[in-house]
Amino acid sequence: MTTAADPTSSRAFATIGIAPTASKPERPMLARDADSMYWMARYVERAEHVARLLLVNSNVLIDVGDVAPALQTQHWQGLLHILRVPALPEPKSEDQRDIAARVAQHLTLDAENPNSIVSCLTRARENARGIRENISTEMWENLNTLYWHLRGDDAHSRFEESPDDLYRSVMTGSMLFQGLTDQTLAHDQRWLFAQLAKYLERIDVTCRVIETKFNILQVNQQTLESPIRNIHWMAVLRSCCSIEAYRRNYVGEMDPMHVVGFLILEKNFPRSIRFSLSGALAAISVIRAGTQVGAIDPAERILGRLEAQLEYAEVAEILSIGVPNYLQRIQAGINDAALAVQKSYFLH
């Protein structure tokens, strides 16, 4: 035995004043803080989706716009549906007739619209401000800077000049925020609630993107030539931040069934529904294990069942049920899980 020389021995630790089992039992976080952590993460993720959808949609319609004006309107309406915007406000003047400009305006800097990017980031920041002692300075400064980027006096002129730049800065800002969350926060309850929220939000938006676009493309199947159709399916993948990963998997082949299968069932890609479900389930399981030992949490049960379904699902089966139907079931499950989380953890 060479205890004295072994740096990992308890004696070696004792000499420098550190106990070998360094982890201290976790202090349970305030219910209100957990609530804010959850919504902060959801709103950041949501802002990123809105920005990406606007960016992708306006770009794809530059490519195919002239070919099918009716389809263009359908796409913008679809976007409103995905983002749960009931109706566009009436145009304020003649030159606001262009639906693309109106949707973009309404969804970006319109503070009256609760689903606009600026509203999402405002609420994310409000939540963060209430729990600054729970998040890292890096996370806070990143989110606060992003907030002022959209709230500052020059935000409107920058948006006019280049909407794309603004969307990109929101997307990058969100990803930076999530990276900082991973790398500057202990992976404890705080981090777990942020993970849970991020994945639930991602599943929800991804379901709605696929469902909406699938409906539009199915209705127009007869009239669309295949190059145009491919552009649209590529746009779906881009909207889910998945085009590059998909191409590597399927070597560029644009088959709608593969696209749907990839976005829903892919095991290893962080943007797929299955991956996100596993992430959400893992988070809630650890949270539950740390707070109510032995019990099974209602949200954990719902997410566990959904995950098992996706693990063994086949694309053919999804088609026989119908893609929209299948996705609506997942969404219903996600909503129930979100309510269950609220009930078990935030309403103490």
Added chain:
Amino acid sequence: MFDHYEVNGLFDEVFESSGRPRSHYSSLVSRLKALGHPAFERRRRMTDVLFRNQGITFTVYSDARGVEKIFPFDLVPRIVPANEWDLIERGLVQRITALNLFCHDIYHGQRILKERVIPPDLIYGAKMFRREMFGVKVPRDIYIHICGTDLIRDNQGTYYVLEDNGRTPSGVSYVLENRAVMKRVFSNLFGAYRVRAVEDYPYNLLQCLKFIAPNHVDNPSIAILTPGIYNSAYFEHSFLARQMGVELVEGRDLLVDKGFLYMRTIAGLQRVDVLYRRVDDDFLDPLCFRPESALGVAGLMNAYRVGNLALANAVGTGVADDKAIYPFVPAMIKFYLGQDAILPNVRTLICADEADRKYVLEHLHELVVKSTNESGGYGMLMGHQASKEEREKFAQMIQADPRNFIAQPVIQLSQHPSLIDDHFEGRRVDLRPYILYGEKVIVMPGGLTRVALRHGSLVVNSSQGGGSKDTWVLEEESAKST
């Protein structure tokens, strides 16, 4: 930038006379001159962005748009040499010691009233006197754990205590953030000086809070109670919680059960042993004080009185920083400690006293009148600047409720250069050091220097358009030779 700088017949912190800096400032002044205006201006803009992005803001009441504002930061640091600081430190330790003995006495034997050092009427008439605290044993007999004392200098450069803030003084977070920002944008200025560090304040505060934990607790659970994100000092509450690694709670997170205080967590109720409360007495417990308050916790005072919960500061300390009791602090020091006050008070007239009141009413145009329980520069009359109507209004208010007013002569506060447009001009300053009373008394070497940024103004409060400076307390008498 200092070419047309004028001392204006006041005590100037930096210049003995126009063009002649005091020895401890000479190195700073020559560096600022060498820097030039454009470089200085660039750094000023940089600090604005830093403060905004870091969210270092305070909230102004009754401001319809944007509730958050940046506390204007003045980049020229104020320097306090070691010998001056030594005096300040000794004076503050003496003062907080006497004030704590006073609070204990008032809520127990009342020796100071029985021996007629302070008229009992003034105590019983104080809004912040808490009958509920009579006979209550507070942990370690400490009442004021955290004190922010406002110091000013007159035109001779003598330091005076203007007021003691022994309830929930704020501003310490700006001291720490100002220093952090200075180090970022002006690191080279520090080179010529040995500036004492202020960064251990949160650690010292935490030790102080642990020291007062109830006896039965080994590892106390500590939290800060805030009124919420709309409170003007919310940034500070959150800052201190982060610096100390303790929970920041609101009234709605808490409940009292069987005489113990709990917070609601995702794993159910968890006990709280020590509460650094940043909520006024009035709002702490609706069962005891204001019944409509939603900021506090029903039953909190019971948990406190039976000793299951420690509060910092104690309930009822407002009796010690009431402005009509302030004039008696030198007498308290004499009474409890047998010493003369090291830091003098500003001469103060008590309107509750008949002779004083008569004098005040006849000399309103040359006095500053203050309401005894307001803070933040509210409820104040600057007699020499006020209109006839304002003076008459105050005269009526004084006659209607004399106990609520005191008056002081106008003190010509010392001035310090601030950058105004492209050159330096003198602006009035005060100084608020922070004192912690735990196992020992610790005076933070530094403090918040507040600046009245409006030309000619004597009011430095942030709610009245004031800004702040970093305050450098030096290790030795003057600058290192460079």
